[in-house]
Amino acid sequence: MQWRSIVVGLLVLRVALSCVLWLAFGLGPSWGFNFPIKFSFNLHKIELLKNGDMATSRTNAWSQNVYDNRDHQEKTCSKISENIPKKSYLSFFKTSRDEYDRKYSSFSDALKIKMRGMAKDMFYFGYDNYMKYAFPEDELNPIDCEGRGPDVLNPSNININDVLGNYSLTLIDTLDTLLVLGNVSEFHRAVRLVIDTVSFDKDSTVQVFEANIRILGSLISAHILLTDPRHPFGDVGLEGYDDELLRLAHDLAVRLLPAFENTSTGIPYPRVNLKSGVPPDSINETCTAGAGSLLVEFGILSRLIGDSTFEWVARRAVRALWSLRSNETGLLGNVVNIQTGQWVGKQSGLGAGMDSFYEYLLKSYILFGEKEDYRMFIAAYKSIQSHLRRGREACNEGEGDPPLYVNVNMFNGQIMNTWIDSLQAFFPGLQVLIGDVENAICLHAFYYAIWRRFGALPERYNWQLQAPDVHFYPLRPELVESTYLLYQATKNPFYLHVGMHILQSIEKDTKVKCGYATLHHVVDKSKEDRMESFFLSETCKYLYLLFDEDNPLHKSGSRYIFTTEGHIVPIDLRLTWVCETGPRWLRAYVHHLMVLRKCYNPCERIPEERRFALPLKSAYMRQIDHMVGLS
Numbered sequence: 001m002q003w004r005s006i007v008v009g010l011l012v013l014r015v016a017l018s019c020v021l022w023l024a025f026g027l028g029p030s031w032g033f034n035f036p037i038k039f040s041f042n043l044h045k046i047e048l049l050k051n052g053d054m055a056t057s058r059t060n061a062w063s064q065n066v067y068d069n070r071d072h073q074e075k076t077c078s079k080i081s082e083n084i085p086k087k088s089y090l091s092f093f094k095t096s097r098d099e100y101d102r103k104y105s106s107f108s109d110a111l112k113i114k115m116r117g118m119a120k121d122m123f124y125f126g127y128d129n130y131m132k133y134a135f136p137e138d139e140l141n142p143i144d145c146e147g148r149g150p151d152v153l154n155p156s157n158i159n160i161n162d163v164l165g166n167y168s169l170t171l172i173d174t175l176d177t178l179l180v181l182g183n184v185s186e187f188h189r190a191v192r193l194v195i196d197t198v199s200f201d202k203d204s205t206v207q208v209f210e211a212n213i214r215i216l217g218s219l220i221s222a223h224i225l226l227t228d229p230r231h232p233f234g235d236v237g238l239e240g241y242d243d244e245l246l247r248l249a250h251d252l253a254v255r256l257l258p259a260f261e262n263t264s265t266g267i268p269y270p271r272v273n274l275k276s277g278v279p280p281d282s283i284n285e286t287c288t289a290g291a292g293s294l295l296v297e298f299g300i301l302s303r304l305i306g307d308s309t310f311e312w313v314a315r316r317a318v319r320a321l322w323s324l325r326s327n328e329t330g331l332l333g334n335v336v337n338i339q340t341g342q343w344v345g346k347q348s349g350l351g352a353g354m355d356s357f358y359e360y361l362l363k364s365y366i367l368f369g370e371k372e373d374y375r376m377f378i379a380a381y382k383s384i385q386s387h388l389r390r391g392r393e394a395c396n397e398g399e400g401d402p403p404l405y406v407n408v409n410m411f412n413g414q415i416m417n418t419w420i421d422s423l424q425a426f427f428p429g430l431q432v433l434i435g436d437v438e439n440a441i442c443l444h445a446f447y448y449a450i451w452r453r454f455g456a457l458p459e460r461y462n463w464q465l466q467a468p469d470v471h472f473y474p475l476r477p478e479l480v481e482s483t484y485l486l487y488q489a490t491k492n493p494f495y496l497h498v499g500m501h502i503l504q505s506i507e508k509d510t511k512v513k514c515g516y517a518t519l520h521h522v523v524d525k526s527k528e529d530r531m532e533s534f535f536l537s538e539t540c541k542y543l544y545l546l547f548d549e550d551n552p553l554h555k556s557g558s559r560y561i562f563t564t565e566g567h568i569v570p571i572d573l574r575l576t577w578v579c580e581t582g583p584r585w586l587r588a589y590v591h592h593l594m595v596l597r598k599c600y601n602p603c604e605r606i607p608e609e610r611r612f613a614l615p616l617k618s619a620y621m622r623q624i625d626h627m628v629g630l631s
């Protein structure tokens with residue numbers, strides 16, 4: 001019997017020690033929600049505490065691992081980072097443990113209303129000035145109060161000409177935001193203006209991807225919202241409307257089709273001239289996101305007009321890209337030759353050049369219910385988790401660096417550089433859609449820490465140097481998009497604080513005479529005279545929705561997704577068979593999605609003890625702050 005007493009004694013000792021560690025340092029098991037309470041006595045953790053530096057963890061530390069693979073440039077980086085005083089793990093707890101909890105644990109209704117009003121004013125300041133000074137041109141120059149069209153003097157200025165096609169881009173891109181704001185009369189006026197004034201018969205060479213997501217996507221979305229009384233905004237039909245927006249969308253899509261001709265792989269050319277097709281001097285290289293993010297819009301168009309051509313070419317492009325993934329890692333690169341199928345850019349990441357490829361695998365599946373899209377997405381997600389994700393295993397427990405998704409070589413998974421870009425900030429929103437909320441919480445927290453440090457997201461942030469690599473911020477929506485989706489999933493007031501912070505930074509640092517201007521430099525806050533159309537179509541839309549709990553989109557029964565440009569597409573039985581006839585697991589998944597979208601009572605999903613707690617433990621938030629140079 002003696003051995004039993006010893007075993008029981010040891011167990012009691014272990015539990016007691018775990019409790020002491022937990023109570024003293026907050027390092028123990030996470031409480032409730034997704035993680036069962038586990039009492040773990042982790043010798044490795046004790047080592048870290050003794051050594052006083054969590055970056056020494058070999059298994060979970062990306063800040064450490066990177067030194068193993070680095071060349072001269074990284075050696076320079078390591079020198080610089082050596083100068084940054086490393087804080088002891090224990091020192092994270094020297095400040096008041098409840099500082100973050102106190103700051104983020106509530107958000108009053110009055111403040112919500114105020115922020116909603118601020119988001120609305122922000123939108124109208126940009127929109128009204130665009131209509132006053134810029135329409136029918138594509139964009140507003142918010143500093144000079146003038147319109148901007150394609151750069152005809154410099155055709156190689158793709159930064160401008162890829163997007164601006166001389167087709168009133170900002171007006172078109174903004175249509176459904178007017179409905180989100182409840183302004184049906186202005187929505188009708190804007191639709192009329194588009195019908196009466198927009199033509200795609202233009203000598204403009206634009207990027208197929210940009211024309212698709214900003215123009216085609218918006219036209220289709222507005223058409224569906226106008227014609228289907230079951231959509232979230234109800235019956236907003238326009239008298240005399242005769243499918244003109246759909247016809248415009250069709251006309252544009254036909255003009256984009258030449259991009260899919262004369263390509264040996266089926267992967268489209270990156271640009272077309274709207275009048276004359278693919279330019280004779282076109283390059284044979286395209287990025288994965290550009291070629292592989294056409295399926296949502298092309299698929300909807302095909303299904304609405306009953307012509308499968310568009311979906312067929314877009315799907316062929318996705319399949320072709322997918323077939324070129326690495327056998328070893330399952331990853332794709334970021335730039336490919338459309339004739340040879342060779343990868344020109346071998347970098348695999350979640351940001352520029354790749355972001356919406358992943359997004360559209362999942363969203364195509366949600367819309368159309370095609371199993372192959374789901375299979376591709378799940379396989380891609382697994383490869384991402386295995387090869388791109390670094391840091392500790394669980395977001396909210398254990399030791400090691402915070403989880404981060406790095407850029408790797410698609411063939412061997414070796415880290416390629418030490419930056420992440422601002423586009424990747426969309427990824428937590430996608431993780432919310434698949435129900436991986438814990439990973440979403442952590443990645444979002446990292447990006448929010450960068451925002452707190454600079455009051456914006458630099459286009460590229462070097463996590464090794466703890467400094468921006470590329471300094472501009474063109475009013476992008478990705479962080480607020482993820483913030484909104486995380487709020488919908490968790491109802492945690494923390495995300496309202498994040499939204500308020502973003503709103504206030506944009507108001508303070510980018511507002512100029514006639515709108516909001518691109519930040520040229522996130523540190524000195526110098527500006528460029530440009531307001532991209534996605535500022536009104538996405539950034540303002542997500543900010544407003546975040547604070548507008550009663551928006552029709554959040555009402556029970558609303559079923560919709562956002563395209564990558566933030567356009568609302570109701571999940572519609574005309575487009576998918578999933579809800580009715582799909583297999584059980586698929587229906588269960590879609591049901592999960594619906595629950596997420598229905599603004600359900602959070603009490604049903606989030607246990608009491610977790611509901612008013614921070615989504616990420618304060619200790620981990622402080623750790624991230626430290627790692628981006630905030631403390």
Ligand code: DMJ
Binds near residue numbers: 534566
């Ligand atoms: C938008 O045009 C879209 O979200 C696109 O997918 C990439 N990002 C820009 C805004 O940053």
